[in-house]
Amino acid sequence: MEALQIFVAIFILALASSFTFASDPSPLQDFCVAINDPNGSAKLAKADDFYFSGLHIHKNTSNTFGSTVTPVNVAQMPGLNTLGISMVRIDYAPNGGLNPPHTHPRASEVLVVLEGTLHVGFVTSNPDNRLISKVLYPGDVFVFPVGLIHFQYNIGNTYAVASAGLSSENPGVITIANAVFGSNPSINADILAKAFNLERKMVKNLQSKF
Amino acid sequence: MEALQIFVAIFILALASSFTFASDPSPLQDFCVAINDPNGSAKLAKADDFYFSGLHIHKNTSNTFGSTVTPVNVAQMPGLNTLGISMVRIDYAPNGGLNPPHTHPRASEVLVVLEGTLHVGFVTSNPDNRLISKVLYPGDVFVFPVGLIHFQYNIGNTYAVASAGLSSENPGVITIANAVFGSNPSINADILAKAFNLERKMVKNLQSKF
Amino acid sequence: MEALQIFVAIFILALASSFTFASDPSPLQDFCVAINDPNGSAKLAKADDFYFSGLHIHKNTSNTFGSTVTPVNVAQMPGLNTLGISMVRIDYAPNGGLNPPHTHPRASEVLVVLEGTLHVGFVTSNPDNRLISKVLYPGDVFVFPVGLIHFQYNIGNTYAVASAGLSSENPGVITIANAVFGSNPSINADILAKAFNLERKMVKNLQSKF
Amino acid sequence: MEALQIFVAIFILALASSFTFASDPSPLQDFCVAINDPNGSAKLAKADDFYFSGLHIHKNTSNTFGSTVTPVNVAQMPGLNTLGISMVRIDYAPNGGLNPPHTHPRASEVLVVLEGTLHVGFVTSNPDNRLISKVLYPGDVFVFPVGLIHFQYNIGNTYAVASAGLSSENPGVITIANAVFGSNPSINADILAKAFNLERKMVKNLQSKF
Amino acid sequence: MEALQIFVAIFILALASSFTFASDPSPLQDFCVAINDPNGSAKLAKADDFYFSGLHIHKNTSNTFGSTVTPVNVAQMPGLNTLGISMVRIDYAPNGGLNPPHTHPRASEVLVVLEGTLHVGFVTSNPDNRLISKVLYPGDVFVFPVGLIHFQYNIGNTYAVASAGLSSENPGVITIANAVFGSNPSINADILAKAFNLERKMVKNLQSKF
Amino acid sequence: MEALQIFVAIFILALASSFTFASDPSPLQDFCVAINDPNGSAKLAKADDFYFSGLHIHKNTSNTFGSTVTPVNVAQMPGLNTLGISMVRIDYAPNGGLNPPHTHPRASEVLVVLEGTLHVGFVTSNPDNRLISKVLYPGDVFVFPVGLIHFQYNIGNTYAVASAGLSSENPGVITIANAVFGSNPSINADILAKAFNLERKMVKNLQSKF
16 A cells, blocks of 8 residues: 555656646646645645745855856746746856856846856857857846857956846756766766867866866 | 838838847747848847846836836847847835736746835736735745736835846737726727726726826 | 545646646647546547537626627637637627727637627737727627737627637636736735726725626 | 849848748737738738638639638738737538548647538548547537648538638648649659559549549 | 556556657757656656667568658657657668658658658648659658658669658658548548549448558 | 949848748748748749758768768758758768767757767756767667757777757757867856866867867
């Protein structure tokens, strides 16, 4: 009996979490709160499903890159399910806090600087690989098109903060260096040596650091 | 000769402005900067096409509703074209600044409070017409699903400011009272009297004010 | 045992009803009949899933607005699931039967008059709020773009009937006056007083009527 | 000079007609009236762009199949552009008027019978090729999923009329027999003989009739 | 207890197979492996979910049409779920192996010839029904637009092989002759006689062969 | 006069090339051939618009990575416009020919090995960055989800060839190493040093090589 209950519970989690992400392009009802609870339904949606708090708090940026991303997507706010939008706050340490080159496989991002001075940019696809960049000050807005590699870099000597909207309830993030040199398991070092024009032992060394 | 030039120029504006808005759901190139210039092309895109400034400035809210919306959509930032995202800043006067009940016919909106205290809410569609509302403080986030009537109301005694992301490059805004009582030309007063359960002369009076 | 069965049954309803609305933009199979029955599957679809009857019957229009909407969407016809289309019949009482100003948050609507004479219109979004209207006779067709406020008003002295197609399996309806003045719970009267330029007590009076 | 004017005029028609059909899935503005006129713009849209008349008229069905389809799509009503919806009226001669087996490559169709008695059906895709059919009377509604072969057949001894909504501004129609046996130029008779298990001369005979 | 287990198992299959096909247009996560197993989840995806083998094998073409289609869609490769792409290999017998006229209701197809000589074509929709065709040799590529009737015919005296990509995880196939003359149950012979300009007994004869 | 002609010609190229890419998600007509010629129209489409040749030819792989990609997208085959599908052939030199880590910002890819032995893989997004990889032999198929970093590496001692379908008419390619270290202009070396945990002079050295 218990086995069956566990079986059903696992099933519920599997299906519910699968379902959670099943229709970005255009909703089919007012909303469709993502739930992990079999008793839930749209009728029972409550204000807290559409709510998240704490985005005003300065986050600790004492980490490798000197930056911290605080996401508000469907995992944090179930009411975002099917609505095709989400948000992030990004904190940057003074003098070089970096949101390192990354892509969002499923969203464009429009970012506004709240505090500080950021050098931001994105690189267009092959064959041009043009870097389109700008220095941003408070109140400046910049957009990063879907799937393109982009970054933000704090070139000021004060903390910097940005807020951004993204065009998916679950945009995904791929930090380039980590995905390439820190994947699990590792990508064959010969591949990375050839791709990045590095010596094999340098690649191995990089992989050990990520 | 001049006639032809004017003809061509009008044509350019008509086509270019038509084209500007031709593909929200998913881009077909890295970006497609909206242009009113026949010499423009994606190759020539520059950083300023993806840039907008001034969103940090406190806006004057001395108007009927005590609120000011500053949009950053494809009309202000041509690089947003085809990317399915845009942004707004909203300023609210103290003690009752109101972003009155409105809908976005083409976007969901996720809003974060930067300053002040806002009472926000949206109403679900028929037949329930449930009001889902919340009082928000700085750092609080709320989402308004596409097409639903929603509002924000400054219930604090200080200025309030919010920033929001919207899931379309051109979300559209329909301020309910203005569209209903202030359309041009006016909606037949008998219709509005019946719909709103108002006397006809009250409707006429309202229409004269909008 | 019974508890588990109830648990599973509730779960089935929750998931199935959630799933029902999971993919408007483009189907991924011939059809995907919306079911509340765990034994159901596409293989077992039967003709009745794609069928609805009774749209020829003149409906009673003895109600506040003098109009009755008979929807045929995915809730009435499960075979519509994933197909992005639905239908309604609308009956209008003579001399002023009104389908009051409303929006469909998820569909455009194309309407044909079957009997009678209708004054119809929609209002464009801000800042223009243009009223685009027309008097329609039998055989006349009009389209209401997605998300815009629109209405139909029987200006003839006979019954009127219209039939309409909508571009979603579940278009949703927001009757403006009801959503604004009749939400549950009520919107703060100060907000509506300011938005509609009405005295607070007038708002309270209106709210009591809806 | 004249050559240039003609050149520009042809260009206008080419571009404008191309543009006409550029964004079904979700509009990017209130509407985007399809124009063949370089002076046109959304601002200048008028009620007649959203209007079509004459759908109440009984059409002549004295033709091969004993049926006549009267479409109201973007070609007839320019305001449908980008809205993802269109409509048709179908007239059927008594005793066997047939809307022969056909598909709509870009739309699902929901049909309501206004007069008469229709045997309707659609066939599911391989490998099952199930016929899902029904006899419809006035007020009965049936849906034909996108891309599937379907038909309507007047089995009554009176005229029949149906009205249908389709989920695209330009659904397209492929009448199976005509596309297969009446294409221009003809499909190689060996191919059709093999596909339809017919003798080659029978195929040639059929091709001569279409 | 067993009854309940069967009940749950059927439910799992129903839901999981329903869910399998719930979001072509744009994924909402890196991938969403289609599962028939309640323990499965995205976290547990393994390389084999994204893998299929055997497409290099020459297939037996000793059948009615002298052709064999080997699909690799979401039913064969669960990792394709939500990704909007699939593949097929097609083998054609020498001297007339035929992939008979058919449509894909949910996908465009781009085909490359690997071996042999194929006469391929598609027919445009009404009213033109133009046949657009070409003879293809190894290395030649051709595209068949979504929903249009198309075919490939081996006009060489050697085996032919083609590989194709399709723009849906589950494109569907409707073999025209089979769907029309071999549906289950049969389409009324009077309908087909009229549609194809055939004698009723010829239709009955054809129906008996499919 | 000549100036005007040039002006118009530039305009034509700008508009036509813009238009070319305006509607992936779902076509609005049978096809919409991408043209750079103002006299073109869908009516005049010819078989060659849907045709490309030469994909059987072994390509020279004497280059840095030992691989050559031959695309067949809308730039090579104008008939692909609006159809959401394209194709590539990839040749790999023996003993280490590499299609280096890259993403397609707008397409998933399903690949089949025609000759040789490939080690292929993709890396999931943060935080897991799982490498999902496989060794593929002729006839093996693998899928790379949209936006994820992936690669193919020839681990055999013979030439290898693969063919792939992609779910966009214009998928885009971002070769990670080139976009990061070879952008034009270069990304600030401090950013890359921090992101990749490399010394600044190593970054400068890498940038000089790309």
